[in-house]
Amino acid sequence: MSETKILHNIITLTMLILLVSLSHAETSKHSMKYLRIDLRHIDSHGNFSKLMLFQRMTRRSHQRMIRLVKKTHNLSQFHSNLVSAAQTNVYLGSGEFVMDIAIGTPSLSFPAILDTGSDLIWTQCKPCDRCFNQSTATFDPSTSSTYKMLPCTADLCKTLPAFKCGVRNSSCQYQYSYADKTSTAGNLASETITLGRTKVDNIAFGCGNKNTDGFPGSSGLVGLGRDSLSLISQLGFKKFSYCFASLDEKKQSPMFFGSLAYLNKSAETGPTQSTLLVRSRQNPSLYYVSLLGITVGTTKLNIPSSTFALKNVGTGGTIIDSGTTITYLQTAGYNIVINAFVSQIKFPVVNGSHFGADLCFSAPSNSSFNLPKFILHFDEADLDLPESNYFIIDPNTGLLCLTVLPSPGPSILGNLLQQNFFVIYDIGENKLSFTPTQCDKM
Template identity: 65%
Template sequence: MVRTKVLRNILSIITLVLLASLSHAKSSKSSIDGLRIHVRHIDSKGNFSKMELLQRMTHRSHKRMNRLVRKTHHPPRHSTKHESSAETNVHVGSGEYVMDIAIGTPSLTFPAIIDTGSDLIWTQCKPCGRCFSQPTPIFDPSTSSTYKRLPCTAELCKALPYYKCGLNNASCQYQYVYGDGSFTHGNLSSETFTLGSKKFNNIAFGCGNLNSDGFAESSGLVGLGRSKYSLVSQLKFKAFSYCFASLDKQKQSPMLFGSLCYLNASVAKGPAQTTPLLKNPIFPFYYYLSLLGITVGTTKLDIPSSTFALNSNGTGGMLIDSGTSITYLEQTGYDAVKRHFISQMRLPVADGKDIGFDLCFASRSKPSFALPKFILHFDGADLALPENNYFIHDSDTGLFCLTVMGSSGGMSILGSMQQENFKIIYDTKKSKLSFIPTQCDQQ
């Protein structure tokens, strides 16, 4: 009898352990095959006119492009924890789209910028020595039962471009200075994150106590780059995708991770095409594409493929970026594009500087004739853009503007406006990028 009770107790304990293990596995980073969340444009909740929206987008894009050019032309010295944080300047920051993340136990929801040009996940935290205004309460780690500061010996602490150690190595104090001088300083910590309907334990993030302005309509940033501490790397997904809906619809856009990236092909409007993702040897956390040529109308432009090549010193190349709204082309390549559009459009050229565009035409209504085609030829793939992805019309000013501009620094950037209504899949394991014409608000 006693032996039977003992056996029953042992079996009960084993059952509880197994159930606890299964429960933990369901919320662990590696046990979830796929994840779906939604993102929205950073200005979607603002009451902006179309012209104001265009001005805000082009202003942010010009600033971001200039930061990227300065950065790739002035690589930082190799950082150690003893160097000044001003030496890092390793990421771009800011962006065009935000996602909602929930942090802590109990959880508190925040809007955070998504950025393929950044790696660190961070949010503003109390006590706040310096914080910018955000639309939700600032995260207070003292109210969460799952918050932990990471020690200086943690692997992800050592992966940071700059850090210093707290007393007895008990904390990892990070300092990020972005290319425009904006910054976040605080403690590298771990927390439970809720993304969509899924919980993920022990996500490393920056709990920022000193943060400069420059991240409007958000509480921080979610980096999607290639470093160990980006969201993609920490969740151990080998692929992620997004599908930006047309901006004027002001609808949410789906963002998918893992196995879900390859599902729901029924809403595709064309075949998938795939091109290699290149890695910049100096800035390996960015995603680069091999742009080989451009077609305007029926003319493939006489531009040497070396014009857009990624150089061994980290300059040049074409970066695909979620945080830049318009596309920038190396200046000589853009000049050729501009000449051919002017020669093929049956409209007078107009001044678009008030909006922020370089090439505009005078037109009170959207032209009734078919516009010249605009095709970007990548290694193994041709991106034929719909007209709405490279021309935008503002009826208030009577301007019809090309949403492509020149970059004086030699770098090219594929912006988010040109990615609208394409499902963009980043296969980080195979280092490939696929794009599929898609009605993104139905994805």
């Protein structure tokens, strides 16, 4: 064999090895540097007016707030018929934003609810003993060459709040019962998932064979909490971010994992501020921040900082959440806030309870006006909100409603308050950052 031919064969073999290596790197969760996914609001396909949209979001937010209260507070303070359903309420379920992911080989695409308040990734699976209706085909693990059931001895199985073992520990069978009596049950397995154009192998997920209704517009859920089962933990990223576009404009919202969390600076409209994330030993999956005070108009309200503080027993605190639209403030602090708005806004107060609002005004039609400032003071950061992030106005009726409600438990910073802010969760640095941004320009 000539030297030229030998050299050619060596080069060809080297290229083949390189291509195999690159192919493996594209599907390895340990080699990914960044990832972008576009989100859509769960009501984006509906033809709703602003107030109808607000009414739907408020109804869902109220149910989610109840679940959070039950999760973080003593269940004995609630009605007894809710207690039994809430005893494994580790995950919240449902939410407001949906992402498209694909699972298996060959892959099957489906919409999944995004949830920063939970950890498990799950979808409905065949054979389906009990499933809710979904717009896409149900995943059939028997058709996928990359599906593997995880044994009961797997580390991730042991992180589940409730599970049982199959014959000879061959499978890890989970069951979650949510506070609103929805549930999912099935096998914990691993699969190849596709996020955008990126395939990632060996991601643990719940393959649900028994699932009750309560997750409209989706075929499952993707948890982004702080525990090991969540997508962010399994991908090995130390930060993720999102930028929620105005909810009534039906535009997609970008979400970033990894180093892309700090790109697209040209859309920013203000400086970045940061505050530390607070971790609860009782609820380690949730993202807490230190809310120290509130300003309405030019007045910093006389609210003790302890009002919004996380207690040693795990109660109280302030949670930032993607799956709740409305912002909820602990009741004592909330009452001071609404009294301040009532004293500073000179429009007539009207009843907006049919839309789910607690405080509404009758605004003059066809005229411009300025509303009092609403500023949240965190540890080392101040969130100065645009009016559209805390008031909603119906141009047809002139109804002007505050999008903040009281909570008997923790305060919850909802996604309406976060819209048009680039929000970065830096888990490695234990820090939350927010930047005023035109999210639809990213």
